[in-house]
Amino acid sequence: MPYFSTGLLESPSVEGIWASPTLSVNISNDDSSTVAIQIEGFSQTETTKVKYVEEFFTLASGAVVLKNYFIPFNAFEFLFFASSQSVEISVWCKDSNGNLISAPLEIFEAKA
Template sequence: MAIFSTGPIDNSPILGVRPSQLVTVKVVNRDSLNPYNLVIQGFLLNGSRTMYVNETVNLAPNQVLTKNYFADLDAFEFVFTTVEAVEAEVEISVWGKQNSGALVDPHRIVAWEKQAVLI
């Protein structure tokens, strides 16, 4: 099992508008033979840590999965837990976006930047 975290993401309003209103999560299963299960959890950070996303997804071999989540919050964090021991086989990226779909560069976390804790 591996746990990956974006860490806390500050999304405080600038001139009354938060930089990101959406979060796009892209997951790639690079294993050509084995399917994997991944738990996606999103947390609102507002003085306490409140879960607002809790979803288990199944990834087929060589599958690329894209999920979009609400992120019009002052601060948030996403945590990804693999059920199988697959750290090298699953890659995750997280992209903050405006409602228009424009990327928010400071809210971009790509596969090699994620924090991992192996269990």
């Protein structure tokens, strides 16, 4: 099962306002059958990693889903598990007005 990670990302706040308070995840299923998807999101401090997102769902063949996650943390990481190599995942940061503030974030295949 493919396992992808954003790696540890930083989103420092300035006067209590985070630069990128929303993470948008676009997932498309290019497989010929339904696939299973699991998403985990973690906040991280210098000493603690805490899971705050855990979703499990299926995605029909040819379907696309957009998920948005609020990230009120200075550091975070998202992990994605897919039951097929034919699943495409792209990740973007948005500002508080919903505007894209970055090119797609690079996610990489990780070893379980």
